[in-house]
Amino acid sequence: MKSxxxxxxxxxxxxxxxxxxSRGPVxxxxxxSVGKREFVAEHLSSGAARLVxxxxxxxxxxxxxxxxxxxxxxxxxxxxxxxxxxxxxLDLEQGTIATWNxxxxxxxxxxxxxxxxxxxxxxxxxxxxxxxxxLGALPISLYGASKFACEALISAYVECFGLRGLIYRFxxxxxPRGTHGAxxxxxxxxxxxxxxxxxxxDGAQAKPYVFVTDCVGGMLHGLDHxxxxxxxxxxxxxxxxxxxxxxxxxxxxxxxxxxRIRYAGGTRGWxxxxxQSRIDPSKLAALGWRVSKTSDEAVQTAVSALAVEVFGAx
Numbered sequence: 001m002k003s004x005x006x007x008x009x010x011x012x013x014x015x016x017x018x019x020x021x022s023r024g025p026v027x028x029x030x031x032x033s034v035g036k037r038e039f040v041a042e043h044l045s046s047g048a049a050r051l052v053x054x055x056x057x058x059x060x061x062x063x064x065x066x067x068x069x070x071x072x073x074x075x076x077x078x079x080x081x082x083x084x085x086x087x088x089x090l091d092l093e094q095g096t097i098a099t100w101n102x103x104x105x106x107x108x109x110x111x112x113x114x115x116x117x118x119x120x121x122x123x124x125x126x127x128x129x130x131x132x133x134x135l136g137a138l139p140i141s142l143y144g145a146s147k148f149a150c151e152a153l154i155s156a157y158v159e160c161f162g163l164r165g166l167i168y169r170f171x172x173x174x175x176p177r178g179t180h181g182a183x184x185x186x187x188x189x190x191x192x193x194x195x196x197x198x199x200x201x202d203g204a205q206a207k208p209y210v211f212v213t214d215c216v217g218g219m220l221h222g223l224d225h226x227x228x229x230x231x232x233x234x235x236x237x238x239x240x241x242x243x244x245x246x247x248x249x250x251x252x253x254x255x256x257x258x259x260r261i262r263y264a265g266g267t268r269g270w271x272x273x274x275x276q277s278r279i280d281p282s283k284l285a286a287l288g289w290r291v292s293k294t295s296d297e298a299v300q301t302a303v304s305a306l307a308v309e310v311f312g313a314x
Contacts, residue, residue, distance in 0.1 A: 003027070004069040006102065007076030009035030009051065011179045012117065016073060016216045021048040029065050031055050034079050034179045056098035059105065066105040071113040071223070074102050077146070079180045081121070082270050084142035095146030096153070103157045112162065115223060116154055118169045119147045120208070120236065120279050127276035132169070132232045132283055141272030151232075158230045166226065168219055171236030171279050171295075174302035175212030176309070182243060183303050186250040187310040194256040200269035203244035203261070207277040208236040211298035214291040221289040236279035241295040243269075249300055253307035 001024040007013040008028030017040055020026045026049040028040060043049035054061045056076055066072060078084065078094045099116070106114060121144030123130040124137025139145045154165040178184045190197055210218075218235040244261075251259045268275040281290070293301065 002069045003071055005073045009040050011177050012173055013075045014039035014177055015212045019216055039177050056101055059101045062101045063105040063108055066111050067109045069111055073115045075117045081141050081143035091142040091146035096149045099150040100153055107161045113164045115166045118151055118167050120169050120171050120277055122147055122169055125274050129278040129280050131280040165230045167232045169234050171208035171210045173212050173215050174209050174298055176305035178306055182246050184306055186247055187306055190254040191310055195259050197247055197259055197261050199247050199261055200264045201266050202263050205275040206240045206242040208240045208279050209295045209298045210236050211293045218284055218289055225287045233284045234279045234281050236281050237291045237295045238281055239295045241299050246299055249303045253303050
């Protein structure tokens with residue numbers, strides 16, 4: 001299987017590449033804005049993978065790199081939802097337009113299979129448990145709106161041009177090599193201000209967290225066990241973890257476990273943040289796959305690994 005991983009030098013992408021190299025040659029396409037060569041250095045040096053540095057907004061370049069592959073894994077996006085508040089065009093370009101470029105390059109190049117990383121933000125501002133068919137509330141962030149538009153584009157290209165689309169709506173993905181997210185933010189804050197950790201909101205925000213290797217395992221299981229033209233799956237544990245718990249774990253893993261938490265207040269961290277999220281993973285479970293870690297276990301394991309990256313081995 002000849003795989004193209006867009007965003008392959010990033011957090012989830014590099015873990016996916018770890019698995020894909022055993023299946024055949026892998027091409028990584030990444031602009032290296034947050035991706036890191038060291039994440040995939042072993043596979044590049046062995047020849048199992050090659051890295052193409054480029055921009056998804058360059059359609060001609062995307063068309064060239066897509067050619068000859070059996071499946072495209074599209075993981076690239078704005079990595080931090082809050083950045084859209086500072087640059088409202090960011091998610092339009094890095095999400096929606098970039099995804100159209102990928103789809104159009106596949107159409108022109110005759111590449112039929114796309115695996116797309118979507119998000120639980122698709123379900124909007126609701127604390128109800130959401131399955132794949134539950135889209136009663138529209139997204140409230142620019143990031144979520146972009147993912148919504150991307151899914152619609154994929155559906156249209158599947159219907160109009162005969163592509164196969166496999167869409168995954170992730171919970172909050174955590175683990176080593178993380179480039180963003182609450183745990184990494186908290187650890188970096190504690191490195192700068194060891195005695196106090198500022199937490200946006202009231203700490204009661206709670207979402208399902210999925211460990212990165214579970215995320216990758218779910219993606220590949222769905223790819224191996226579905227044949228339909230368009231499939232949508234949630235990847236998340238059935239439980240959830242509060243921001244307060246993440247903050248406590250980060251403090252415990254820091255050099256100063258006596259640090260105090262200062263909450264900024266309010267029910268959400270920033271405009272567009274969904275304070276409560278619950279995701280139903282039963283559809284993928286019906287295909288025989290479940291996460292290996294609960295949400296709390298995923299967070300605790302991720303914090304331990306990220307603390308070593310931020311503070312060094314203790």
